[in-house]
Amino acid sequence: MTSRNRSTRVSILSALIGATLAVPAAFAGQVDTAGIQSDGSYARLVVKYRDSARLRTAAADRVAETIAGAAARAGIAGGVARGGAALPLSASRLRATASQADVVRLSRALDANQTQALLRQIAADPSVEFVQVDRRLTHTRLPDVRPMLVPNDNYYQQYQWHLHDAIGGIGAESAWETSTGEGVVVAVLDTGITAHPDMDANMLEGYDFITDAFVSRRDSDERVPGAADLGDWNPVANECYAGSPVTDSSWHGTHTAGTVAELTDNATGMAGVAHDAKVLPVRVLGRCGGYTSDIADAIVWASGGEVDGVPTNASPAEVINMSLGGGGACDTLTQDAINGAVSRGTVVVVAAGNQGQDAANHSPASCANVINVGATGITGIKAYYSNYGNLVDLSAPGGGVTDGNPDGYVWQAINSGATVPEDPTYGGMAGTSMAAPHVAGIVALIQSAVEVPKTPAEIEAILKESARAFASAPSQPMGAGIVDAPAALALALDGGGEEPCEPGEPGCEEEPPIDSTPITSGQVVTGLSGVAGTEGLYRIEVPAGMRNLNVLTYGGTGDVSVYVSRGSEPGADEHDWASTRPGTNETVRVANPEAGVYYVKVVGESLYARVNLQARYN
Incomplete structure (x- = not known):
């Protein structure tokens, strides 16, 4: 069983979906399909160009041309004239955003499939940095x-x-x-x-x-x-x-x-x-x-x-x-x-x-x-x-x-x-x-x-x-x-939340590690043995940007428990994470671990022998 008494920092990543386009990757714009629902319809887009080059073409004309050309390549019409002829899809520029992207309104709303096809064609223009729908939130x-x-x-x-x-x-x-x-x-x-x-x-x-x-x-x-x-x-x-x-x-x-x-x-x-x-x-x-x-x-x-x-x-x-x-x-x-x-x-x-x-x-x-x-x-x-x-x-x-x-x-x-x-x-x-x-x-x-x-x-x-x-x-x-x-x-x-100073900076002293055995990621410590109450303390330094830290014991005989804390010595009464299943197979998983020193304590719950310990981050 894995438990957690204190939280760790979660690194949040936004999901951005890129399109595969028939142009060199270095010049393909980003297609952001976030917010497009299968049953939705969309009449507003946001287009950002790679340059500020409204210098060459008036902004309204430029974005209208971009979308008209993209719609033609995607085979998307704007409607039907009285005589039955297909009208081209057109767009009008509404304004620029704070990031200098253009907000545009299409001449008609498109369904999800048409919208995604249009976005892909717009992004195929080498001058486009990204394009997305201007979705509505509530x-x-x-x-x-x-x-x-x-x-x-x-x-x-x-x-x-x-x-x-x-x-x-x-x-x-x-x-x-x-x-x-x-x-x-x-x-x-x-x-x-x-x-x-x-x-x-x-x-x-x-x-x-x-x-x-x-x-x-x-x-x-x-x-x-x-x-x-x-x-x-x-x-x-x-x-x-x-x-x-x-x-x-x-x-x-x-x-x-x-x-x-x-x-x-x-x-x-x-x-x-x-x-x-x-x-x-x-x-x-x-x-x-x-x-x-x-x-x-x-x-x-x-x-x-x-x-x-x-x-x-x-x-x-x-x-x-x-x-x-x-x-x-x-x-x-x-x-x-x-x-x-x-x-x-x-x-x-x-x-x-x-x-x-x-x-x-x-x-x-x-x-x-x-x-x-x-x-x-x-x-x-x-x-x-x-x-x-x-x-x-x-x-x-x-x-x-x-x-x-x-x-x-x-x-x-x-x-x-x-x-x-x-x-x-x-x-x-x-x-x-x-x-x-x-x-x-x-x-x-x-x-x-x-x-x-x-x-x-x-x-x-x-x-x-x-x-x-x-x-x-x-x-x-x-x-x-x-x-x-x-x-x-x-x-x-009380100073909580302060980011740790870098050793060598004025006023920053590196605290000595707690007396423990250092281990590296992926290293297997073998042959752990002892009687009930025997403890072994290990430390591993986890760098920034890791997605996971996994600590496990396995093999051998007997019964052990594993306690883990960041920056302090863990124990049965105070720890950040723990695994206390019967036997020797224990696993602690830390998602998105903060950078720092993690201490691992292996405790014998009964006589144990030939147990392996491994900590690995990625």
């Missing part, structure tokens, strides 16, 4: 879960279990003794924000990044200051996709922003995790969701990067929360935007998704350089709907585990309007959308408390190392455990 709350109550008192104790419950909550009250998030900006990329007396004082102006009037419900495709949520209701069935239902507005952005920084200790309504932080609302979702190209630009802008046509963000965010997602692996445009945000020091928190599937098949949950959050409930166990897998970093309260009101929901500020905004109120939702802003709020608490801001990598390490165990071990991987606000703060203030 928020990640459960549908039709939004009970309301009329505000007339302080609802914190009765409703907000997710902040204070000893089993399912995040321990907010203890954390608030140390930090309330003052001085930190958290960007919430969502449906925008509605006016609310329990929210307004902590809301910055923000920006509306939606460039499609149908989606935004504004009177133009232009981006505008402010992030007012005009409603994301759908009055017509099948309006968004085949089978899409009629729905009321969600007011999702107000709810997630409330979790981050709702006003607290004001004798009104409810509380927020980092209630002295400021929220920068960025509207990227509206009717039928939001386009990848708009979301990617919003990530760049929120983190302090430059976006054409939008004023520089005067309040760059230390944290970005994205409670949104869609099917398919992380795409190039989104990954580039996230990488840029992280390079500017911004922590990016995302929801794992609500499909009960592996998060590797959803975006932005499968993107690298994010903190990917699954959902638990008041009982401290996995929510039935939460996505899971090795890409989930840790979990947080999302509701939906315990039936009943209020324990089945996460409660925050909301709006009472069925379609357009009406009166402010409070309501419960459930989903990984609700889990992610708990983590974003805790990041704000940490960054406010420390003297020098932690890097995104340090924050991730702190959150995972300080997470507490699930009340019952989930059947699928759900990350390091449940996020714990006071434990994360304590670890951060």
Whole structure:
């Protein structure tokens, strides 16, 4: 049996699918098919050229020519004229993204097979760097879960279990003794924000990044200051996709922003995790969701990067929360935007998704350089709907585990309007959308408390190392455990998450290894023998970038157990991993091991002889 008491760092890799093209590989563009569903239709693409050479040809003409030629080679028509003749597929350029890719609209929507054929032909142009669909993402709350109550008192104790419950909550009250998030900006990329007396004082102006009037419900495709949520209701069935239902507005952005920084200790309504932080609302979702190209630009802008046509963000965010997602692996445009945000020091928190599937098949949950959050409930166990897998970093309260009101929901500020905004109120939702802003709020608490801001990598390490165990071990991987606000703060203030210094740097002293026998990867140590209680301690140094570390014993007779820890001597009572099966065949597997020294202890449970030990990384 293999067990694990503490988490290790998970290295997240995005899946990018390359196409085989009839041009030399050095000149073939990348075809990114992330987000293309077999039953979907697509009318918007993103094309990036290798040069900035709009110098040679006007951008609109260039991209129109590229797509028209690609469609002709793929045999894709744009429609049928009155006389029965086939019309060519055409495209119009909408704008450039922050990464200088072109967003284009096709003259008609294509099915999945036609779309992939067109992408392959576009990528065959040697001047194209990459091409992908501009897919739509949606928020990640459960549908039709939004009970309301009329505000007339302080609802914190009765409703907000997710902040204070000893089993399912995040321990907010203890954390608030140390930090309330003052001085930190958290960007919430969502449906925008509605006016609310329990929210307004902590809301910055923000920006509306939606460039499609149908989606935004504004009177133009232009981006505008402010992030007012005009409603994301759908009055017509099948309006968004085949089978899409009629729905009321969600007011999702107000709810997630409330979790981050709702006003607290004001004798009104409810509380927020980092209630002295400021929220920068960025509207990227509206009717039928939001386009990848708009979301990617919003990530760049929120983190302090430059976006054409939008004023520089005067309040760059230390944290970005994205409670949104869609099917398919992380795409190039989104990954580039996230990488840029992280390079500017911004922590990016995302929801794992609500499909009960592996998060590797959803975006932005499968993107690298994010903190990917699954959902638990008041009982401290996995929510039935939460996505899971090795890409989930840790979990947080999302509701939906315990039936009943209020324990089945996460409660925050909301709006009472069925379609357009009406009166402010409070309501419960459930989903990984609700889990992610708990983590974003805790990041704000940490960054406010420390003297020098932690890097995104340090924050991730702190959150995972300080997470507490699930009340019952989930059947699928759900990350390091449940996020714990006071434990994360304590670890951060104690120097947790600091990257090790390099020997020889000023002030850096290399600690001597614990007295142990060094072994190398693949080396077999033979002839281990002893009586019950005999111990042998070995160490192996694992370099960065390894996918696996496997430690095993085999052969001989008797009974042994194996304990493994990174950086410290393991034992039966304290270890990171262990294998304690009867006999001599023990196996410990460490996925994506952090670089460092791993100590292996072999303990005799009874008389044993001629046992072999091997540790191998790859």
